[in-house]
Amino acid sequence: MIMIRANNISMNFGMIKALKNVSFELEAGKILGLVGDNGAGKSTLLKILCGYLQPTSGEIYIEDKRVQFKSSADAMKEGVAITHQFLELVDMATAWENFFMGREITGKGVGPFKLLDINQMKELTRKAIEKYGLSIDLECEVGKLSGEERQIIAVARAIESDPKILLLDESFTLLSLEGREELVNFLKKVNQQHNVTMIIVSHDLELVKNLTHKIMVLRGGEKIFYGDTEEVSVDQIVEFMLPQE
Amino acid sequence: MELANSKSNSRGKSIRNFLGEYYTWIMFIVLYIVAGIIVPNLFTSTTMVTILVQGTTVCLLAFGMTFAMLVGEIDMSIVAVAAFSPMISIMLWEAGLPVPLAMILVLLFGVVVGIFNGLMVTKMKIPSLIQTVAVWWMLSGFVLIVTKGAAKTGLPDAWMFMGRFNVIGRIPLLIPFFVLVLILAIIFARRTVTGRRMYLVGGNADACAAMGIPVDRIKIIAFVMSGVFAALAGYVLSARMGFVSARFAVEWLMPAIAAPVIAGVSMNGGKGNLINVIAGAYLVQLIVMIVRTGGVGGYYTDFVQGVIVFIAILINTFRERLSQ
Numbered sequence: 347m348i349m350i351r352a353n354n355i356s357m358n359f360g361m362i363k364a365l366k367n368v369s370f371e372l373e374a375g376k377i378l379g380l381v382g383d384n385g386a387g388k389s390t391l392l393k394i395l396c397g398y399l400q401p402t403s404g405e406i407y408i409e410d411k412r413v414q415f416k417s418s419a420d421a422m423k424e425g426v427a428i429t430h431q432f433l434e435l436v437d438m439a440t441a442w443e444n445f446f447m448g449r450e451i452t453g454k455g456v457g458p459f460k461l462l463d464i465n466q467m468k469e470l471t472r473k474a475i476e477k478y479g480l481s482i483d484l485e486c487e488v489g490k491l492s493g494e495e496r497q498i499i500a501v502a503r504a505i506e507s508d509p510k511i512l513l514l515d516e517s518f519t520l521l522s523l524e525g526r527e528e529l530v531n532f533l534k535k536v537n538q539q540h541n542v543t544m545i546i547v548s549h550d551l552e553l554v555k556n557l558t559h560k561i562m563v564l565r566g567g568e569k570i571f572y573g574d575t576e577e578v579s580v581d582q583i584v585e586f587m588l589p590q591e
Numbered sequence: 592m593e594l595a596n597s598k599s600n601s602r603g604k605s606i607r608n609f610l611g612e613y614y615t616w617i618m619f620i621v622l623y624i625v626a627g628i629i630v631p632n633l634f635t636s637t638t639m640v641t642i643l644v645q646g647t648t649v650c651l652l653a654f655g656m657t658f659a660m661l662v663g664e665i666d667m668s669i670v671a672v673a674a675f676s677p678m679i680s681i682m683l684w685e686a687g688l689p690v691p692l693a694m695i696l697v698l699l700f701g702v703v704v705g706i707f708n709g710l711m712v713t714k715m716k717i718p719s720l721i722q723t724v725a726v727w728w729m730l731s732g733f734v735l736i737v738t739k740g741a742a743k744t745g746l747p748d749a750w751m752f753m754g755r756f757n758v759i760g761r762i763p764l765l766i767p768f769f770v771l772v773l774i775l776a777i778i779f780a781r782r783t784v785t786g787r788r789m790y791l792v793g794g795n796a797d798a799c800a801a802m803g804i805p806v807d808r809i810k811i812i813a814f815v816m817s818g819v820f821a822a823l824a825g826y827v828l829s830a831r832m833g834f835v836s837a838r839f840a841v842e843w844l845m846p847a848i849a850a851p852v853i854a855g856v857s858m859n860g861g862k863g864n865l866i867n868v869i870a871g872a873y874l875v876q877l878i879v880m881i882v883r884t885g886g887v888g889g890y891y892t893d894f895v896q897g898v899i900v901f902i903a904i905l906i907n908t909f910r911e912r913l914s915q
Contacts, residue, residue, distance in 0.1 A: 396801075398800070398801060417800070417803070418800060418801050418802065418803045419803030419804075419805065421803075422802075422803040428801065430801060434795070434797070434798035434801040434802060435795070435798060436790075436791050436794035436795040436798050436799070436861065437794065437795065438790070438794040438857075438861040438862050439790065439791055439794055439861070443787065443790075443791065447791055447798070447799065447802045447804065448799070448802035448803040448804045449803075450784045450787065450788075452784060459783070460783070460784075461778070461782045461783060462782050462783065462784060462787060464782075
């Protein structure tokens with residue numbers, strides 16, 4: 347089954363054409379690696395897929411249903427979760443507040459005046475991040491945590507929202523080598539056990555080769571290559587990415 | 592031995608955290624005691640009740656301002672709302688509207704002004720400072736036009752009941768009402784989805800939008816809270832004083848800004864404890880009272896108040912820097 351299909355997606359920022367008629371489709375349970383040089387349009391495409399940006403033209407289908415996201419909330423309702431390049435966390439808020447941002451759990455109360463179930467949110471946050479071997483003070487402001495700890499919270503938050511499609515935008519950047527390996531293993535496990543479709547943007551081509559089933563190379567907003575990861579070597583990917591004479 | 596040390600360290604850390612969190616209360620209590628040594632009247636029950644009652648206005652205004660600040664905005668129109676809402680409601684009462692309806696209208700005006708401010712700031716992208724100063728002028732001007740500058744006296748008994756009817760000793764009914772409102776506001780901010788989201792939106796609006804939080808709606812609700820608290824402050828002041836005028840609460844604008852700042856509410860949004868705002872408001876109220884009763888001459892009053900508030904803000908800034 348095709349989980350996501352994009353038809354002729356274009357995005358203009360004034361005179362700049364960030365994306366030019368990009369089309370692709372991805373089967374359910376597959377991981378797509380989106381690669382390209384700076385300004386190739388990777389993050390723009392991801393922001394369109396998660397509803398943060400609206401394309402100038404083009405169509406998106408999820409499970410063969412046409413979707414038009416006006417906001418990230420619309421995309422989340424359709425099961426699309428994302429972790430952004432610059433960690434969409436609120437530094438002043440605690441780990442559990444960040445973890446349940448936008449999907450808070452309520453308990454006692456009347457009608458719309460329900461109180462937050464803070465204990466349950468803390469407990470679920472603790473359990474979720476412990477899967478990554480992370481043990482932190484849940485009342486600590488995330489701005490005071492290390493880059494790796496913050497990254498894990500952001501990724502774990504996206505995974506725990508039980509998405510159909512998980513978008514990861516440079517989610518490995520702030521991790522140590524060990525942290526990267528752990529996250530790669532965890533993502534593989536999530537992909538296999540929960541059949542979550544993933545689209546990953548990363549500059550680390552070895553990591554992309556190791557983790558993904560499909561690769562799409564973008565250059566100057568255009569799709570240059572799309573195919574099975576096994577079909578291409580890292581050198582070939584680099585060649586696709588480089589500007590042509 | 593090690594366990595005992597660890598327990599003692601942990602207890603010490605908890606006490607330090609508690610003192611750090613509620614330092615505004617410590618500042619208030621210390622200033623009260625020091626001022627009380629100089630002006631012994633401060634320790635009499637009459638003066639204490641007076642400070643408690645007089646502080647209600649600045650505290651309600653400060654709560655309203657805090658909600659705006661939590662989402663990274665400011666609401667300068669609060670003092671105009673505090674005058675406009677009771678004034679127009681009283682005029683409608685004079686035209687035949689029953690008192691209970693007029694009292695409900697006070698809050699409704701606060702809601703309407705809040706929605707207007709919120710929509711202009713979020714949809715038209717007008718900076719909140721500019722928007723709310725413009726609304727402040729407009730409302731104050733409107734009140735001047737309809738009243739020709741005259742104060743309204745002879746308010747109905749039912750209107751002033753809350754300010755004049757004493758429940759225990761010299762404590763008027765408005766005090767338990769005021770305490771209830773503050774408790775509900777604190778629960779709203781700390782324990783409800785919308786309240787918590789105000790902190791998150793003030794902390795990082797882009798992150799909230801990316802996570803599907805309706806940022807504009809949360810900001811509009813913050814302005815509505817600000818408007819409602821301003822209207823409530825206006826009503827409480829009028830019920831206590833027995834009149835309303837066009838320049839009713841103007842003198843409380845700066846204290847209403849200073850109180851949350853002293854209490855550690857970030858003007859950039861995302862941070863602030865409403866329990867401390869109560870202490871901040873009463874600290875400012877105390878400063879005003881000390882200056883007035885301490886024999887500072889008329890022309891010097893504002894200057895001395897400003898200097899003391901500035902010192903309090905400096906202490907807060909240094910404390911925050913040290914804690915970081």
